[in-house]
Amino acid sequence: MEKNYFIRNFCAIRNQQVILHGEPVFKGDGNQPAAFFLEIYKHFELNYPKFHKMDNLCKLGYLISELLLKDKYLGQRFAPDETGIVLFNAASSLDTDRIHQQSIQDRMAYFPSPSVFVYTLANIVIGEISIRQKIFGESTFFIEEQFDAIRLYSYVKQLLDDGMVKCCLTGWVEFKGDHYDGIMYLVEKSAPDTDGITIFEPGKLMEYYSLRI
Numbered sequence: 001m002e003k004n005y006f007i008r009n010f011c012a013i014r015n016q017q018v019i020l021h022g023e024p025v026f027k028g029d030g031n032q033p034a035a036f037f038l039e040i041y042k043h044f045e046l047n048y049p050k051f052h053k054m055d056n057l058c059k060l061g062y063l064i065s066e067l068l069l070k071d072k073y074l075g076q077r078f079a080p081d082e083t084g085i086v087l088f089n090a091a092s093s094l095d096t097d098r099i100h101q102q103s104i105q106d107r108m109a110y111f112p113s114p115s116v117f118v119y120t121l122a123n124i125v126i127g128e129i130s131i132r133q134k135i136f137g138e139s140t141f142f143i144e145e146q147f148d149a150i151r152l153y154s155y156v157k158q159l160l161d162d163g164m165v166k167c168c169l170t171g172w173v174e175f176k177g178d179h180y181d182g183i184m185y186l187v188e189k190s191a192p193d194t195d196g197i198t199i200f201e202p203g204k205l206m207e208y209y210s211l212r213i
Contacts, residue, residue, distance in 0.1 A: 005160050005187055005200040010171075010208050011068035012183040013040070013060060019211065020067060033180050037063060054128060057175040061087070061125035062132065064184045065169060069133055072186065074167065084137035084165035085126045086156055087184075088144050091176040125173055137165045147172045149205040157200070160189055172209065183209055 012019040016028035016036060026043055028036040037059045041051055046066060051059060074083055123141040130136065138159055144151065152170060159165050171184035185208070187200050198204050 003161065005157065005189055007198050007200050007204060007208075008186045008188050009068055009072070009197075010183060010185045011064050012208070012211065013064055014181045014183075015212065018063075018067065022208070022211065025067075033175070033178060034059075040067075048132060050128075050132075056180070057089075057122070057173065058125050058128045060175050060180055060182045061173045061184075062128055064171070064173065064182045065129045065133060068169070068184050068186055075134060077190075078167050080134050080136040082137055082165055083133075083135045083167040083169065084159055085129060085135055085139045086142075086152070086159070086168060086170040087122075087126060087140075088142045088147065088152060088172050089122065089174040090143065090145055091174060129169070133169075135169065137168075147206075147209055149202040149209065153200070153202045153205060156187055160187070166190070 009021050011021075016030060017024050018026040018040060026040060028039050031039065034056055037056065040046075040063050044067065046063075048062070048066070051062060054062060122143065123139070126139045126141055130139065140155070142151075142155075152172075156168050156170050159168060166189045168187045169184055170187060171182070173182040173184070174180065175182075185200075185205065
């Protein structure tokens with residue numbers, strides 16, 4: 001018998017907007033991405049000083065996860081190793097890789113920055129979220145040419161089917177140059193107990209990803 005899993009909530013940051021469960025909850029002033037991310041941080045009165053040291057990819061991932069999981073009380077419903085994180089993007093950490101490359105290409109002015117180098121792996125996003133949210137379950141970061149709802153669904157469903165996790169934070173987090181696009185879904189094994197929760201399936205993942213308000 002096919003098991004049903006559920007999307008409890010989703011959050012997207014794109015086009016100078018924050019969208020939470022399908023509704024726009026904040027709109028920026030048309031600033032560059034870094035300034036927009038700071039606007040979000042201040043608007044929602046977030047308090048995590050480490051945010052200011054992150055690269056832009058990690059800031060995007062942190063903001064989405066923070067807003068998505070706010071008031072969800074994961075720690076009360078799941079053990080730290082029962083929640084996983086599975087993320088995707090196309091550019092990996094290329095934006096930060098380029099900044100690092102610029103700092104080492106001139107041997108006469110060779111000043112690599114440890115604070116930049118530490119972010120030259122895409123899965124650092126997962127590390128930052130895991131530390132903040134105390135999520136210690138299965139985690140993977142995939143590099144794909146484009147958002148693939150079927151691949152995301154298949155991998156996360158397998159983790160849930162196999163009992164590797166009972167809850168999973170999953171989605172697409174992309175930052176390259178001035179382009180950013182991020183969406184995360186909170187997927188759970190448990191039956192829905194509030195309105196607005198939908199069955200976890202590729203069609204719904206694609207519907208939510210394609211939402212442009």
